[in-house]
Amino acid sequence: MNNSLSLLFVLLLVITPATGNGQKLVARKTVGGDAAARQQRIARAAEGMRERLVAQRRDIHMHPELSNREERTARVVAERLKALGLTDIKTGVARHGVTALLVGAKPGPVVAVRADMDALPINETLDVPYRSKNPGVKHACGHDVHTTVALGVAELLAGMKGEIAGTVKFIFQPAEEGAPAGEEGGARQMVKEGAMENPRPAAIFGLHTLPSIEAGQIAYHSGPAMASSDKIYVTIRGRGAHGAQPHNGVDAIVVAAECITALQHIRSRRIDPQEPLVITLGTIHGGARNNIIAEEVKMEGTMRTLSEEVRERAKSLMRETLQNVTAAYGATFELKVEEQTLVTYNEPALVEETLPTIRRVVGDKNTVSIKPFMPAEDFSYFQKVSPGFYYFLGVGNRAKGITAGWHTPEFDVDEESLVVGVKVMSNVLLEYLDRHAAAAKASR
Ligand SMILES: [Zn+2]
Ligand SMILES: [Zn+2]
Numbered sequence: 046m047n048n049s050l051s052l053l054f055v056l057l058l059v060i061t062p063a064t065g066n067g068q069k070l071v072a073r074k075t076v077g078g079d080a081a082a083r084q085q086r087i088a089r090a091a092e093g094m095r096e097r098l099v100a101q102r103r104d105i106h107m108h109p110e111l112s113n114r115e116e117r118t119a120r121v122v123a124e125r126l127k128a129l130g131l132t133d134i135k136t137g138v139a140r141h142g143v144t145a146l147l148v149g150a151k152p153g154p155v156v157a158v159r160a161d162m163d164a165l166p167i168n169e170t171l172d173v174p175y176r177s178k179n180p181g182v183k184h185a186c187g188h189d190v191h192t193t194v195a196l197g198v199a200e201l202l203a204g205m206k207g208e209i210a211g212t213v214k215f216i217f218q219p220a221e222e223g224a225p226a227g228e229e230g231g232a233r234q235m236v237k238e239g240a241m242e243n244p245r246p247a248a249i250f251g252l253h254t255l256p257s258i259e260a261g262q263i264a265y266h267s268g269p270a271m272a273s274s275d276k277i278y279v280t281i282r283g284r285g286a287h288g289a290q291p292h293n294g295v296d297a298i299v300v301a302a303e304c305i306t307a308l309q310h311i312r313s314r315r316i317d318p319q320e321p322l323v324i325t326l327g328t329i330h331g332g333a334r335n336n337i338i339a340e341e342v343k344m345e346g347t348m349r350t351l352s353e354e355v356r357e358r359a360k361s362l363m364r365e366t367l368q369n370v371t372a373a374y375g376a377t378f379e380l381k382v383e384e385q386t387l388v389t390y391n392e393p394a395l396v397e398e399t400l401p402t403i404r405r406v407v408g409d410k411n412t413v414s415i416k417p418f419m420p421a422e423d424f425s426y427f428q429k430v431s432p433g434f435y436y437f438l439g440v441g442n443r444a445k446g447i448t449a450g451w452h453t454p455e456f457d458v459d460e461e462s463l464v465v466g467v468k469v470m471s472n473v474l475l476e477y478l479d480r481h482a483a484a485a486k487a488s489r
Contacts, residue, residue, distance in 0.1 A: 091467040098463040102193040103175035109164030109182045112220035113230045115141040118162045129203040139234035143217040149209025153482030157214040157246035160195035161221035170454040185456040187254030194466035210482035232423035241430040255437035260459035262411040262439035267396040271389035272349035274421035278381040279344040288336035300376040301342040311362045323349040387425035392432035402476045
């Protein structure tokens with residue numbers, strides 16, 4: 046029994062809960078054989094698309110648009126989906142979001158795939174033919190790759206409609222990096238505007254570039270994979286006085302200094318060391334002059350956790366800490382915690398049933414289990430509606446010097462990852478539909 050066959054059996058065991066029915070297994074083995082042939086066809090098709098994928102990615106890379114300003118990108122996406130014959134194309138969802146359906150010829154469930162489209166306010170320093178034409182804006186998180194891969198999947202699957210058991214819902218999302226101040230946007234807004242309804246997918250998949258692993262590899266984490274993110278606003282209020290007579294006032298700067306240290310004690314002394322938590326104050330502003338006791342200090346920060354419980358506990362500890370420290374010095378405070386994203390939670394059962402597909406496409410040694418990340422992802426809002434699996438697409442290439450991290454001016458990707466991304470996601474979606482269409486049939 047070769048490796049891929051044994052993996053097929055693992056898959057069978059997952060989807061056929063101990064029937065002990067030999068005939069059924071034989072029947073499914075044949076299906077497995079077809080699946081292997083289909084996988085070959087998908088691989089050939091994706092490789093045939095290589096040049097188009099590269100051109101598409103370069104076009105999007107050269108025309109990066111900031112969060113909630115993805116006008117051109119959304120237009121390119123919608124036009125392409127229309128040309129491919131997708132139906133129910135909705136534009137203008139959460140400003141520039143696009144959703145569309147690819148309805149297969151065979152009955153089956155609905156599965157969704159999501160790609161984000163926005164770029165970052167970073168000046169590109171790469172000297173490449175596909176350099177950003179929009180000064181000060183760059184695809185430095187690889188969302189150009191995500192959009193290109195999803196369009197590639199749409200093209201590939203549009204050519205296989207006859208054998209698709211169910212429907213694939215495509216979700217192209219704006220503003221993953223966060224809407225500008227005062228604006229709503231991103232996944233949360235798309236969900237609010239009904240992107241996950243009519244039809245509601247039974248599962249959702251997404252991918253993110255990962256420069257720390259090589260193109261050709263896929264990384265994943267089952268369970269909480271990326272952190273929740275909350276924006277923190279703290280104001281400390283004292284009372285002004287002459288800088289030489291501090292006893293006549295309440296020094297907001299000294300009190301703020303105590304608060305900063307005390308807030309770090311939440312991490313080090315109040316929350317279980319086994320539970321990931323980050324409290325970072327990234328800005329601090331206060332005071333007007335060297336010889337005036339500062340009346341007010343304003344600080345902004347971010348809090349990251351991998352569990353909703355820790356998140357709630359840390360929030361209440363922050364309030365308690367600020368309350369008590371400021372009271373000790375006669376100052377007052379204001380705390381605002383603004384939810385930005387939830388924990389990206391990869392449903393373990395969904396990860397388990399999907400991994401054999403990924404392993405067959407990229408190979409066992411190229412399927413890497415990794416630790417969770419503290420950066421956040423608003424894919425988590427889709428996962429609140431339907432179970433989801435968000436995995437990482439390797440885009441690094443040490444030999445070619447492609448190693449720069451996310452959100453840096455030098456960020457780049459090995460474009461070979463585009464073909465890999467299309468292959469993996471196409472198989473993941475098709476096999477999800479096959480498994481669940483079969484399960485629905487069996488239970489009828
Ligand atoms: Zn990013
Ligand atoms: Zn990103």
